[in-house]
Amino acid sequence: MVPKKIAVIGSGFSGLSAAAYLSQKGYAVDVYEKNETFGGRARQFEEGGFVFDMGPSWYWMPEVIEKFYNDFGYTTSDFYDLKRLSPGFKMVFNNKEELIVPDSYDDLKSLFESVEKGSSKQLDIFMKDAKAKYDISFTNLIEHPGISIMEYANFETVSNAIKLNIFSSYEKLVQKHFKNEKLRSLMEFPVLFLGAMPKDTPSLYSLMNYAGLKLGTWYPMGGFYSVVKAMKKICEDQGVNFHSNSTVSKIDIKYNEAINLQVDSKIKVIDGVVGSADYHHIESKLLDEEYRNYNEKYWSKKTFAPSSLIFYLGVDKKLPNLEHHTLFFDTDFSIHADEIYKDKKWPNDPLFYVCAPSKTDDSVSPKGCENLFILIPLATGLEDNESLREGLFDKVIKRVEKYINEPLSSHIIFKKSFCVNDFTNDYNAYGGNAYGLANTLNQTAILKPKIINRKIDNLVYTGQLTVPGPGVPPSIISGKIAANILNEKIK
Numbered sequence: 001m002v003p004k005k006i007a008v009i010g011s012g013f014s015g016l017s018a019a020a021y022l023s024q025k026g027y028a029v030d031v032y033e034k035n036e037t038f039g040g041r042a043r044q045f046e047e048g049g050f051v052f053d054m055g056p057s058w059y060w061m062p063e064v065i066e067k068f069y070n071d072f073g074y075t076t077s078d079f080y081d082l083k084r085l086s087p088g089f090k091m092v093f094n095n096k097e098e099l100i101v102p103d104s105y106d107d108l109k110s111l112f113e114s115v116e117k118g119s120s121k122q123l124d125i126f127m128k129d130a131k132a133k134y135d136i137s138f139t140n141l142i143e144h145p146g147i148s149i150m151e152y153a154n155f156e157t158v159s160n161a162i163k164l165n166i167f168s169s170y171e172k173l174v175q176k177h178f179k180n181e182k183l184r185s186l187m188e189f190p191v192l193f194l195g196a197m198p199k200d201t202p203s204l205y206s207l208m209n210y211a212g213l214k215l216g217t218w219y220p221m222g223g224f225y226s227v228v229k230a231m232k233k234i235c236e237d238q239g240v241n242f243h244s245n246s247t248v249s250k251i252d253i254k255y256n257e258a259i260n261l262q263v264d265s266k267i268k269v270i271d272g273v274v275g276s277a278d279y280h281h282i283e284s285k286l287l288d289e290e291y292r293n294y295n296e297k298y299w300s301k302k303t304f305a306p307s308s309l310i311f312y313l314g315v316d317k318k319l320p321n322l323e324h325h326t327l328f329f330d331t332d333f334s335i336h337a338d339e340i341y342k343d344k345k346w347p348n349d350p351l352f353y354v355c356a357p358s359k360t361d362d363s364v365s366p367k368g369c370e371n372l373f374i375l376i377p378l379a380t381g382l383e384d385n386e387s388l389r390e391g392l393f394d395k396v397i398k399r400v401e402k403y404i405n406e407p408l409s410s411h412i413i414f415k416k417s418f419c420v421n422d423f424t425n426d427y428n429a430y431g432g433n434a435y436g437l438a439n440t441l442n443q444t445a446i447l448k449p450k451i452i453n454r455k456i457d458n459l460v461y462t463g464q465l466t467v468p469g470p471g472v473p474p475s476i477i478s479g480k481i482a483a484n485i486l487n488e489k490i491k
């Protein structure tokens with residue numbers, strides 16, 4: 001029998017995951033990617049001996065990625081060496097105060113106790129609850145397609161949700177356990193960087209504290225792109241065909257059965273589509289209005305996770321005082337948060353994050369040099385130009401120089417920036433978003449954009465704008481959910 005043909009639009013983690021699972025089920029799968037290289041927001045580029053991961057750098061929840069490999073008969077070490085970072089990361093506060101977050105939980109408790117008396121006990125209580133949330137998410141919630149409330153209507157899920165109060169405010173949960181502002185910032189940073197204000201985020205997401213602080217912060221040697229390479233190899237083993245520089249410009253429905261897919265100037269007749277490019281782009285640019293799930297008004301009311309201004313820097317010397325991950329919380333976050341979520345303007349003195357993978361991995365920079373990735377969260381939809389980018393660059397570099405107490409700007413031998421316009425142009429991202437939709441209460445589970453197209457049976461969506469949400473592990477799970485649904489519908 002001739003296998004049915006599936007097209008996957010986009011080669012990010014969700015597209016790679018969906019392609020692998022569909023191919024494993026016996027479909028003939030083609031992945032069409034508009035860019036020259038694969039991996040979507042996790043692409044990598046090389047310049048002058050520096051190897052830059054363009055997006056993700058925090059490897060959390062390694063067991064989700066391991067599970068994906070296991071489903072195809074592999075294990076993580078078949079592809080790369082996965083290192084647990086020690087320390088996990090560092091946070092820098094005003095007046096050079098800092099928290100160096102150790103990888104051992106016992107050391108973390110000692111750190112908490114040294115900052116606030118009694119807080120190590122509170123950390124135990126917080127983590128017990130966070131682990132329970134992590135466990136119910138992975139056993140009862142995360143693999144649901146989020147199509148109907150009935151998916152969650154079993155006794156165990158409902159009773160756990162009530163017991164753990166998963167919809168209460170994340171901010172209140174943190175405040176209940178910790179008084180010290182630095183400890184509060186440490187507990188709140190994972191939700192800040194991936195989406196919304198702690199006050200608008202359900203306490204369910206304390207599962208991320210459990211993931212980051214207890215299960216550890218990891219690094220795949222060779223860079224995060226090692227994960228893309230591994231997933232692509234798995235796809236190719238399964239028989240998936242990859243097409244780069246291949247922009248899909250139209251999904252044309254023929255009597256709700258065959259689909260004509262326009263890829264550049266060619267028409268491909270296929271049996272099913274996985275839309276893993278940004279959801280809004282697929283709906284508004286590739287589908288006729290009658291086939292869309294949502295209109296522009298719907299999207300304009302959604303709360304998007306921030307966009308980002310990123311600098312990829314090659315530095316001709318080693319820099320002291322920076323860890324692999326260093327978070328600069330040395331200015332007032334409430335002002336920056338208003339600039340992102342309320343006023344939607346360029347921040348004046350933002351928090352930012354510095355990743356220096358060359359602290360762990362010699363292969364990402366020339367000898368004696370440092371590879372830096374600086375990320376500043378910004379509102380989506382902002383005007384973006386060189387002078388705005390440069391204005392912030394000068395400010396953050398001065399803050400890094402002050403902190404490390406050494407000149408930096410005169411040692412930068414490579415520099416490239418990436419911001420709102422690049423997210424829009426390179427990924428067709430709505431408003432130039434970096435991480436999709438914010439994890440707010442009214443954008444969780446069944447309240448996220450639906451993974452199925454309600455009008456076309458053989459079209460499903462996947463990726464960070466639908467279930468389960470933004471981040472590498474959720475995107476991989478999203479691809480699996482989409483593959484299963486499409487398989488059920490087509491077969």
Ligand SMILES: Cc1cc2nc3c(=O)[nH]c(=O)nc-3n(C[C@H](O)[C@H](O)[C@H](O)COP(=O)(O)OP(=O)(O)OC[C@H]3O[C@@H](n4cnc5c(N)ncnc54)[C@H](O)[C@@H]3O)c2cc1C
Pocket residue numbers: 009010011012013014015032033034035039040041042054055056057058059060246247248249276277278281308310375426427428434435462463464465469470471472473475
């Ligand atoms: C700067 C940054 C830092 C991040 N840091 C972390 C982190 O540390 N840890 C973590 O877990 N997560 C992180 N994330 C989030 C994570 O990277 C994303 O959630 C995930 O990669 C999204 O995958 P995706 O498949 O949904 O989308 P994408 O990776 O965007 O893939 C979609 C693909 O579709 C392609 N496409 C678009 N339109 C078309 C078209 N018409 N035709 C063909 N192809 C098309 C795009 O080019 C793109 O390759 C980060 C994201 C960013 C941007």
